[in-house]
Amino acid sequence: MIGVILAGGESRRFGSQKAFHMLDGKPFYQHIHDTMVKSGCFEAVVINTNEVLASRFSMPVIVDDSQYAGLGPLTGIYSVMNEVPYESYFVISVDTPFITTRAIEHLISHYQGNITVYRDSEQIHATIGIYPVTLKTMIEHQLKTRCLSIRQLFDEQTKYIDVGDIPGHWYANINHPEDLKGV
Numbered sequence: 001m002i003g004v005i006l007a008g009g010e011s012r013r014f015g016s017q018k019a020f021h022m023l024d025g026k027p028f029y030q031h032i033h034d035t036m037v038k039s040g041c042f043e044a045v046v047i048n049t050n051e052v053l054a055s056r057f058s059m060p061v062i063v064d065d066s067q068y069a070g071l072g073p074l075t076g077i078y079s080v081m082n083e084v085p086y087e088s089y090f091v092i093s094v095d096t097p098f099i100t101t102r103a104i105e106h107l108i109s110h111y112q113g114n115i116t117v118y119r120d121s122e123q124i125h126a127t128i129g130i131y132p133v134t135l136k137t138m139i140e141h142q143l144k145t146r147c148l149s150i151r152q153l154f155d156e157q158t159k160y161i162d163v164g165d166i167p168g169h170w171y172a173n174i175n176h177p178e179d180l181k182g183v
């Protein structure tokens with residue numbers, strides 16, 4: 001499985017690029033990268049971003065396919081599927097810096113070839129999820145037709161795993177600076 005850190009968004013709500021926001025001496029993206037590597041679950045862990053941000057990372061990145069630049073997370077997933085062909089991809093948004101190895105391992109333990117994502121009582125965490133490569137054609141179709149919601153990929157086979165299975169608020173999604181308070 002390939003670990004994918006999606007880090008090509010605009011961070012409008014946060015006010016500055018979340019990927020580089022420092023938390024305990026490390027930028028968000030580095031926290032997630034270190035946790036994914038530490039989990040030992042991945043053949044490779046890749047950062048995916050847009051052309052503008054690419055040079056700001058301290059490690060090699062996969063840049064969004066220029067045909068679909070600026071279209072959101074689906075562009076990121078599609079670009080990685082193209083550049084790093086593999087069976088499946090564990091996708092994590094860069095604004096989820098508290099992810100733990102336990103949470104990663106738990107989701108993987110439920111994966112049986114269909115989309116597998118976390119959810120809580122209020123929302124589905126589509127960007128803490130596993131996506132098989134078999135979706136690539138459908139993702140490209142969605143990009144071409146500008147159906148840009150990841151949820152559009154979900155079907156009756158999609159598996160939802162409760163975040164409560166793993167204690168803690170490791171799934172906190174940091175969209176605004178205030179979201180960091182009390183985590």
Ligand SMILES: Nc1nc2c(ncn2[C@@H]2O[C@H](COP(=O)(O)OP(=O)(O)OP(=O)(O)O)[C@@H](O)[C@H]2O)c(=O)[nH]1
Pocket residue numbers: 006007008009010011012013014048049050064069070071072073075076077092093094095127175
């Ligand atoms: N590679 C890539 N990642 C993206 C793109 N758009 C969003 N993302 C990532 O997808 C995840 C979810 O993004 P959002 O929360 O929807 O948007 P955001 O740009 O981070 O923040 P806002 O501008 O405040 O909506 C984040 O990790 C983003 O970095 C894109 O066009 N390309």
